[in-house]
Amino acid sequence: MESCCIEQFLEGKTIFITGVMGYLAKILTEKILRVHPNVKKIYLLIRAPDSNSAKQRINSEVIKTDLFGVLREKLGANLHGFIEDKVVPVAGDIGCDSLGINSELKDEMCREIDIIVNSAATTRFDERYDTAIRTNVLGAMHVLNFSKQCSKLMMLLHVSTAYVCGEKEGLILEKPLNYGETLNGSSHLDIDMEQKLVEEALKELQDRNATEKEVRLAMRVLGIERARQHGWPNTYTFTKSMGEMLLGHLKEDLQLIILRPTIILSTYEEPFPGWIEGMRTMDTFIVGYGKGKQKLAMGGRETITDVIPADMVVNSVIAAMVAHRNPSSRIAVYHISSSRRNPIKIDDFIQIGVDYFKKNPWIDERGKPVKVKKFHLLDSMDSLHKYIAIHYMPSLKILKWGNFILCQHLQVQHTNLQRRINHAIRLAELYKPYTFFKGIFDDTNADMLRMATRVSNADDTFNFDPTTIQWDTYLKETHIPGLVKYIF
Numbered sequence: 211m212e213s214c215c216i217e218q219f220l221e222g223k224t225i226f227i228t229g230v231m232g233y234l235a236k237i238l239t240e241k242i243l244r245v246h247p248n249v250k251k252i253y254l255l256i257r258a259p260d261s262n263s264a265k266q267r268i269n270s271e272v273i274k275t276d277l278f279g280v281l282r283e284k285l286g287a288n289l290h291g292f293i294e295d296k297v298v299p300v301a302g303d304i305g306c307d308s309l310g311i312n313s314e315l316k317d318e319m320c321r322e323i324d325i326i327v328n329s330a331a332t333t334r335f336d337e338r339y340d341t342a343i344r345t346n347v348l349g350a351m352h353v354l355n356f357s358k359q360c361s362k363l364m365m366l367l368h369v370s371t372a373y374v375c376g377e378k379e380g381l382i383l384e385k386p387l388n389y390g391e392t393l394n395g396s397s398h399l400d401i402d403m404e405q406k407l408v409e410e411a412l413k414e415l416q417d418r419n420a421t422e423k424e425v426r427l428a429m430r431v432l433g434i435e436r437a438r439q440h441g442w443p444n445t446y447t448f449t450k451s452m453g454e455m456l457l458g459h460l461k462e463d464l465q466l467i468i469l470r471p472t473i474i475l476s477t478y479e480e481p482f483p484g485w486i487e488g489m490r491t492m493d494t495f496i497v498g499y500g501k502g503k504q505k506l507a508m509g510g511r512e513t514i515t516d517v518i519p520a521d522m523v524v525n526s527v528i529a530a531m532v533a534h535r536n537p538s539s540r541i542a543v544y545h546i547s548s549s550r551r552n553p554i555k556i557d558d559f560i561q562i563g564v565d566y567f568k569k570n571p572w573i574d575e576r577g578k579p580v581k582v583k584k585f586h587l588l589d590s591m592d593s594l595h596k597y598i599a600i601h602y603m604p605s606l607k608i609l610k611w612g613n614f615i616l617c618q619h620l621q622v623q624h625t626n627l628q629r630r631i632n633h634a635i636r637l638a639e640l641y642k643p644y645t646f647f648k649g650i651f652d653d654t655n656a657d658m659l660r661m662a663t664r665v666s667n668a669d670d671t672f673n674f675d676p677t678t679i680q681w682d683t684y685l686k687e688t689h690i691p692g693l694v695k696y697i698f
Contacts, residue, residue: 216663216672219532221248224322228304228353229330230254233487234369234474236272238327238524240481243296244281245671253298253319255309255330264299273297276696280481304330304349309356316356323360325531328353329369335444335640338426339433340408342449347401350453354460365465365534366457367527372470372516372545372651374451376442379648381550384543384655386468387451389459393441401452404436443643458541465538467530471523471546472651473644476692478519478684479673484692486520491644492556494637496563497693499585500572503630506586508594508638509645511557516549516651519684522674526656529663529672544659547651548676556645560587562685572694594638602631 225242229235235254242249254272258264272278273293282289300319302310311319330353332345350368357366375382376393390398411432415425433445442448457466475493476486489497492515498504526546534542548554564585571579588594609624638645656674663672 216528216532217246217248219535220246220528222250223324224251224253225249226253226255226300226319226323226326228255228309228326228328228349229369230256230268231271232329232331234471234520234523235327235329236275236277236487237477237485237520238329238527239272239297240277240281241521241524241528243292244284244481247292247296249296251298251322252296253300253323255300255302255304255311257303258299258301261299261301261315264301268297268299277481277485304352305344307352307355309352320356320359321361324362324364325367326353326357326360326363326365327367327369327527331369331450333446335446336430336434337445337449338429339436339445339449340412340429342433342445343405343408343452346446346449347452347456348405351456351460354457354464357464358462363464364537365467365531366461367467367469367530368454368457369527370454370468370470371447371450372472372547373447373644374454374470375649376447377643377647377649380650381652382545382649383652384470384545386458386541386543387454389455391455396440399440399452399455401456404452407436408432444640461541463539465534467534467542467544469523469527469530469544469546470651471526472516472518472548474520474523475517476519476689476696477521478679478688480521483688484695486689486692486696489693489697490517491515491641492517492559492563493693493697494641495560496567496690497698499563499582500567500580500694501574501698502572502580502582504634505583506588506594506597506634507560507645508588508591508642509556509560510589511555511587513556513646513648514549514553514650515556515559515644516547516647517554517559518546518548518674518676519679519689522546522676525663525672525674526659529659529674533659533662542655544656545651545653546656546674547653548679549650550653551657552676552679552681553650554681557587558681559685560585562682563690566686566690570691591638591642594635598631598634602627606631 227235227239230239239252242252254268256264256267258267285292300311308316330349332342357363374387392399415428437445437448454468473490475490476484495504495507523546530544567582574580588597606627609620609627612620660675
């Protein structure tokens with residue numbers, strides 16, 4: 211790796227970003243436009259039937275969001291012309307060959323693109339298997355095939371997840387995945403066979419006229435089953451792993467950089483603190499607690515929850531672009547994480563959330579503050595079921611009998627309580643691999659990247675050093691208020 215002036219490097223460059231409707235890609239786009247206005251052009255791939263629709267979606271769902279408020283204030287009346295000059299919305303679909311881009315535009319892009327950032331992904335843990343393979347596996351391959359057609363491409367930067375490691379323990383190294391290798395030592399992972407299994411399962415469902423709901427459930431179950439058979443805890447990490455494997459296996463002489471962030475939280479500093487879209491693992495419990503709907507979770511008190519602010523991940527993406535400006539056939543892997551250098555335990559994370567909502571109660575739909583109760587962190591599924599049996603099942607039985615006696619007049623209350631119980635169990639099972647995670651992510655390569663930004667005096671503008679985060683301050687003053695403001 212070499213360091214150089216980041217602004218100087220990006221001047222005149224053309225960048226292609228996929229997954230622009232996703233949280234991270236929006237922040238990356240904003241950062242480049244705001245800090246590097248001399249970038250030549252940014253192509254943004256978006257699922258849309260035509261260019262006009264793509265342009266409308268980019269304008270309404272990206273540019274007009276609060277995220278771009280700082281840039282709007284900076285440029286004022288010149289914003290529209292600036293965006294018109296720099297941003298090219300591209301109608302397409304990562305799940306299609308040639309990314310679904312029309313041939314004329316594709317030829318232009320292949321002549322001009324210098325850097326490709328693939329951040330397109332479906333991140334739902336229990337996503338339909340067919341959808342996850344289409345986006346996280348075949349989508350990655352389609353981006354790679356497109357990359358090989360770009361005549362002056364410098365690099366393909368692929369945003370993955372640190373949790374491709376599954377449930378490994380100890381120090382987890384920054385190294386590429388081996389093609390076809392499973393996490394549990396089972397038989398060789400055949401990615402083509404996984405795709406055929408999906409096709410066969412869909413055909414079988416079609417032949418018996420399964421409903422859309424039945425198809426959706428069958429695909430979700432199949433994804434979890436296949437993931438666990440090979441050692442991964444869920445469909446998301448399994449398919450992201452297969453995507454990485456395909457890229458490494460098929461890249462030939464293309465320069466490939468893989469960034470593996472951990473759990474991404476709200477922005478730390480830029481473009482302003484606290485902006486967020488969507489909830490991440492621990493956020494679900496904290497927000498549920500604040501709203502008075504969730505007062506228990508499952509996890510190890512000593513478990514480290516590896517979280518990192520979104521703008522730090524974006525800064526690492528840009529730093530990696532610069533550091534790898536010279537050709538190399540080696541696959542570079544970076545963990546963008548906090549567990550090794552600035553760890554925070556789940557117990558502390560939750561307690562900060564509890565303290566916040568005690569001092570800043572949630573205001574419900576009637577305009578009244580929600581009074582929060584004691585939060586319980588349970589250390590096993592057995593303890594969860596025992597807690598539910600003691601605290602919830604008697605009420606559920608009373609409602610059941612009362613509903614019978616009163617001719618279904620308590621059906622709503624009974625259904626709501628049953629739903630809350632099912633929701634608590636489902637969340638516990640879904641997040642168990644992370645709330646009991648026993649690994650620490652090595653970030654030696656990422657630290658070398660940070661050193662390179664310091665040498666080029668860019669560490670203030672492109673900070674992604676987790677040791678600069680004061681967790682108590684950030685969570686109480688930035689992240690949780692951001693959740694309250696932007697999610698609810």
